[in-house]
Amino acid sequence: MFKAFYRQFSNDIGIDLGTANTLVYLRGRGIVLNEPSVVALNVKTNRVVAVGTEAKNMMGRTPHHIKIVRPLVDGVISDYEVTEEMLSYLINKANDVDKKIFRPRVVIGIPVGITNVETRAVYDAAKSAGAREVYIVEEPTAAAIGVRMPIHEPIGNMIVDIGGGTTDIAVISLSGVVRAKSLKVAGDKLNEDIISYMRDEFKMLVGDKTAEDIKIKLGSALPDDEGKEISIKGRDLVTGLPREAVITDIDIRESMYASIALLVDAIREVLETTPPEVLSDIMHKGIMLTGGGALIRNLPRLLAMQLKVPITVADDPLTAVARGTGIILEDLDFYDSILIKNTDDISIR
Ligand code: ADP
Numbered sequence: 001m002f003k004a005f006y007r008q009f010s011n012d013i014g015i016d017l018g019t020a021n022t023l024v025y026l027r028g029r030g031i032v033l034n035e036p037s038v039v040a041l042n043v044k045t046n047r048v049v050a051v052g053t054e055a056k057n058m059m060g061r062t063p064h065h066i067k068i069v070r071p072l073v074d075g076v077i078s079d080y081e082v083t084e085e086m087l088s089y090l091i092n093k094a095n096d097v098d099k100k101i102f103r104p105r106v107v108i109g110i111p112v113g114i115t116n117v118e119t120r121a122v123y124d125a126a127k128s129a130g131a132r133e134v135y136i137v138e139e140p141t142a143a144a145i146g147v148r149m150p151i152h153e154p155i156g157n158m159i160v161d162i163g164g165g166t167t168d169i170a171v172i173s174l175s176g177v178v179r180a181k182s183l184k185v186a187g188d189k190l191n192e193d194i195i196s197y198m199r200d201e202f203k204m205l206v207g208d209k210t211a212e213d214i215k216i217k218l219g220s221a222l223p224d225d226e227g228k229e230i231s232i233k234g235r236d237l238v239t240g241l242p243r244e245a246v247i248t249d250i251d252i253r254e255s256m257y258a259s260i261a262l263l264v265d266a267i268r269e270v271l272e273t274t275p276p277e278v279l280s281d282i283m284h285k286g287i288m289l290t291g292g293g294a295l296i297r298n299l300p301r302l303l304a305m306q307l308k309v310p311i312t313v314a315d316d317p318l319t320a321v322a323r324g325t326g327i328i329l330e331d332l333d334f335y336d337s338i339l340i341k342n343t344d345d346i347s348i349r
């Protein structure tokens with residue numbers, strides 16, 4: 001009776017708290033929010049000034065007392081208040097989409113690399129942000145569910161989620177993580193590689209946003225048929241004045257080479273320590289790529305060549321985790337064993 005009463009008003013939500021992008025999934029609606037995981041903080045009052053797209057637009061244009069932070073990359077997630085404000089902002093914004101949200105149940109996907117203190121902060125913050133119940137799930141697991149891998153079966157499922165701050169590699173079988181590894185080599189690192197390369201080879205300073213644009217336009221893990229080049233704008237390191245330079249896909253491949261090699265090595269390491277039966281499943285079914293990094297051109301081909309394992313890129317890889325949280329919401333009982341349901345499950349590390 002009480003449950004039915006609640007259900008009438010409450011529309012449960014799933015949140016993918018990614019290092020680069022935060023997505024909100026509304027039960028019965030799908031993905032209703034997709035914003036950068038960026039917060040603008042007033043350092044004098046320690047209050048949140050803006051969240052998401054609004055905060056990202058302030059980047060590089062803020063007065064001294066306003067600081068732009070990426071909570072999951074810069075570690076501010078351990079700052080309980082910032083996390084809480086970010087989550088209540090998201091829950092309220094989802095509420096604008098559907099007025100029925102009242103004390104929702106919330107499934108939150110968190111990166112595997114974050115500490116227990118941070119996990120606890122996420123949990124507590126979601127509670128005070130108005131969640132009736134909070135369920136935490138590790139992102140690779142949510143991503144695997146989002147792309148409908150049969151993680152409950154006694155079959156080895158391998159997923160590599162290449163996000164902004166981290167790449168999470170996981171082998172899942174019988175609803176449990178058999179092997180996992182998280183490394184801080186992902187989209188952000190590639191942007192940094194491009195910035196360093198431009199500095200060293202072209203004596204030019206380019207911003208984060210430009211580096212990311214270059215990566216998406218020109219970046220490729222292997223040579224393409226046709227060569228590509230673009231002209232980019234930056235600051236000459238010698239004169240300090242604006243300058244343009246023409247760069248090619250070869251430059252960008254060279255700049256990203258070392259990081260991509262680290263990625264390949266990390267996946268290889270996980271494969272090398274995977275039990276033989278599970279490994280044979282993976283050789284047969286292949287590895288699933290999710291996250292924005294899965295869209296790096298020719299990366300699947302390079303991985304398949306180097307690892308001798310078939311590679312599949314998920315449809316719409318950037319939304320896999322959010323879709324996974326949505327699928328979990330539909331049947332919380334079924335997914336019970338993979339969820340962290342209360343703070344007692346989170347020991348302080
Ligand atoms: P997170 O889960 O950590 O928030 P996402 O899965 O949202 O990360 O992926 C964000 C990363 O993906 C960013 O580094 C972004 O530059 C990168 N990315 C997005 N689209 C592309 C693309 N087409 N090619 C290469 N990288 C991409």
Ligand code: MG
Pocket residue numbers: 018019139161163291321
């Ligand atoms: Mg992610």
